[in-house]
Amino acid sequence: MPPNRYATSLLLLSIVLLSWRICHGRKILIFPLEGSHWVNMDIVVKALHSRGHSVDVVRTDKSWYIKEDSPHYKTITVPVTEAFNPDFINPILKKVIDIERGESSVWSFASLQAEMFSAMFNVHRIMCKMATDMFEDKDLMKTLKDRKYDLVLTDPAWGAGILLAHALKLPLVYNVRWITSGEGHMAIAPSPLSYIPLTGSGLSDKMTFIQRVKNHLFSIIWLAQDVLLIRPQYQALCDQFFSSEVRYIDLLHGADLWLMRVDFVFEFPRPTMPNVVYMGGFQCKPAEPLPEHLEEFVQSSGEHGVIIMSLGTFVSQLPADISNEMAAAFAKLPQKVIWRHKGVRPATLGNNTLLVDWMPQKDLLGHPKIKLFVAHGGTNGVQEAIYHGVPVVGLPLFFDQYDNLLRLQERGAAKILTLATVDKDNIFLNAIQEVLHEPSYRRNMQRLSRLHRDQPMKPLDNALFWVEFVMRHKGAAHLRTESYKMPWYSYHSVDVMLFLLTTAVVALLFVAGLLWSCFRLGCKRKVKLD
Incomplete structure (x- = not known):
C-alpha cells in the first residue's frame, strides 16, 4: 500500500475508533470524599475516563485533595464556608492522640467516643450545608439535570451524593467501605453480632461470651450515633427538598451497586448480597522504578x-x-x-x-x-x-x-x-x-x-464492568433486596413469632378449657349417679 494511502487508512481508523468511544461513552457524576478516600476514587475516575466515559466531579472551593483542573474529569465547584480539610481534622487528631496516650480507663474510652461523636456530627453538618446550598441553587440543579447523566458514583461515608442521585433520579453506585451509619455490610447484609465484630470493638470473628456482650454494646453505640446525630440531619434535607415520605435510610440502602473496597483475604467471612461487588486492592499494581x-x-x-x-x-x-x-x-x-x-x-x-x-x-x-x-x-x-x-x-x-x-x-x-x-x-x-x-x-x-x-479478573476491571452494567441497564433492581423497606419487626419476623405464639397460646387455652369442661361435666354426672 502506498504511504499516502496507508496514512489515510490509519487516519480513518483513528476517526472511527474515536467516534466509537464518543458514541459509546457515557456521562458519570462523581460525588467523592476528601483525603485518602479521594486517592482511591481518583483511580476509578481515571479508569472510567480511559474507557471513553465523560466524568464530572463535585468538589468544594475549599477542596483539600481534589484539583480543579484535570485531564480526566471536569469539576463542579460548590462555594462553601466550611469544609473537610486540615483545618477541620488537625484539632481533632490532636485531641484523639492526647486521649489515646492517657491511661486506659472507662473515662478515656468515654472521652474518645464523645470526641468521635462530635467529629462525626460536625462533618455531616458541613455536608448537609453543602447539599442545601446545591439544592437551593436552581441554576446549578437545572444544569445538572440538563447534562443527562447516566449514573451517580459516590462514597456513602457522606450522604450528600445519595441525596443528589435521588434529586436527579439517577442510578446510584457506591465506592464503599463506610456509610454514614458505619461499616457498609452492616446496612445491606444480615450481620449476626455473634461472629461479626463491630468497628471499634477490637474483636475478631471468634468471640467469647464477654466479647459478644461487648460487641452488642458497640452496636448500641453505633446505632445511637446514627439515630441521634447523623440520620436526622439528612432526613431534614429529605423533608425540606423531597417530601416527608422519602426516608433517608431507604435512599441509603437502595443503591443499585456497592463496590466494596475489601475482599475476603482481608475481611472476616460474613453474609453478603448479590449487588455487592468486592474490589479490595483495586488500587494496587506492580511496583515501578523508584526515583x-x-x-x-x-x-x-x-x-x-x-x-x-x-x-x-x-x-x-x-x-x-x-x-x-x-x-x-x-x-x-x-x-x-x-x-x-x-x-x-x-x-x-x-x-x-x-x-x-x-x-x-x-x-x-x-x-x-x-x-x-x-x-x-x-x-x-x-x-x-x-x-x-x-x-x-x-x-x-x-x-x-x-x-x-x-x-x-x-x-x-x-x-x-x-x-x-x-x-x-x-x-x-x-x-x-x-x-x-x-x-x-x-x-x-x-x-x-x-x-x-489469584483471581480470574483484576478487581478494578471487575468494578468497571459492573459500573458499565448499571449504566447499560439503567440500574440493577434485580440484584437489590427489598428488605430495607421492611419495618424492623417484619424483617426480624417479630410479628410472625407473636402471631404464632398467640395462636399457640389460644389453641392451648382452648384445649385446656375443653378438657376442663369435660372434667366438670364428668364430675357432675358422677354426682348425679351417686
Whole structure:
C-alpha cells in the first residue's frame, strides 16, 4: 500500500475508533470524599475516563485533595464556608492522640467516643450545608439535570451524593467501605453480632461470651450515633427538598451497586448480597522504578534491607517525645529506614534514617529490599501491604485503623502497638525486631498476597464492568433486596413469632378449657349417679 494511502487508512481508523468511544461513552457524576478516600476514587475516575466515559466531579472551593483542573474529569465547584480539610481534622487528631496516650480507663474510652461523636456530627453538618446550598441553587440543579447523566458514583461515608442521585433520579453506585451509619455490610447484609465484630470493638470473628456482650454494646453505640446525630440531619434535607415520605435510610440502602473496597483475604467471612461487588486492592499494581535518590538509598542497605514508615494522609507527625523514641529505635537497627515525616526533625535521628515529605509508597512496598512496613492501618495501606506481601508493625490512631490491623494480626501477618505504650520499655524496637526476625510474619503475609492475586479478573476491571452494567441497564433492581423497606419487626419476623405464639397460646387455652369442661361435666354426672 502506498504511504499516502496507508496514512489515510490509519487516519480513518483513528476517526472511527474515536467516534466509537464518543458514541459509546457515557456521562458519570462523581460525588467523592476528601483525603485518602479521594486517592482511591481518583483511580476509578481515571479508569472510567480511559474507557471513553465523560466524568464530572463535585468538589468544594475549599477542596483539600481534589484539583480543579484535570485531564480526566471536569469539576463542579460548590462555594462553601466550611469544609473537610486540615483545618477541620488537625484539632481533632490532636485531641484523639492526647486521649489515646492517657491511661486506659472507662473515662478515656468515654472521652474518645464523645470526641468521635462530635467529629462525626460536625462533618455531616458541613455536608448537609453543602447539599442545601446545591439544592437551593436552581441554576446549578437545572444544569445538572440538563447534562443527562447516566449514573451517580459516590462514597456513602457522606450522604450528600445519595441525596443528589435521588434529586436527579439517577442510578446510584457506591465506592464503599463506610456509610454514614458505619461499616457498609452492616446496612445491606444480615450481620449476626455473634461472629461479626463491630468497628471499634477490637474483636475478631471468634468471640467469647464477654466479647459478644461487648460487641452488642458497640452496636448500641453505633446505632445511637446514627439515630441521634447523623440520620436526622439528612432526613431534614429529605423533608425540606423531597417530601416527608422519602426516608433517608431507604435512599441509603437502595443503591443499585456497592463496590466494596475489601475482599475476603482481608475481611472476616460474613453474609453478603448479590449487588455487592468486592474490589479490595483495586488500587494496587506492580511496583515501578523508584526515583534515583531513593533507589540509591535503598540499595545502600545491603543485605539488611529497608523499613518504611508512613502514618497516612491525615497524620504527618506525632508528638515530639514519641517521634524521638521512634527515631532512637530506628537508629539501633542495621536496616535503612525511609520515614514520611513533617515538622521538627527528631533529635535522636540516626544516619540510617531518611525523612521525606512524600514517598512513592506502592513502589517502595513492591521493592525486593523492603522488609517491613510501619503503618497506621488505613485500608489503602493495608491492602497495598497485602498485595506486595510486606509484614506490618501497626500503630493505629483512630476510626477503623485498629480493626484493619487486627485482621492482619489474626492471620499472623502483623503486630499491633498503641500510642500509650510505644514509647515505653523499648516496646517499639522489640516489635520491629520481632516482625523482622520471626519468619512467620513474612511467610503469612506472602500467603495472603498469593491468595489476593489469584483471581480470574483484576478487581478494578471487575468494578468497571459492573459500573458499565448499571449504566447499560439503567440500574440493577434485580440484584437489590427489598428488605430495607421492611419495618424492623417484619424483617426480624417479630410479628410472625407473636402471631404464632398467640395462636399457640389460644389453641392451648382452648384445649385446656375443653378438657376442663369435660372434667366438670364428668364430675357432675358422677354426682348425679351417686
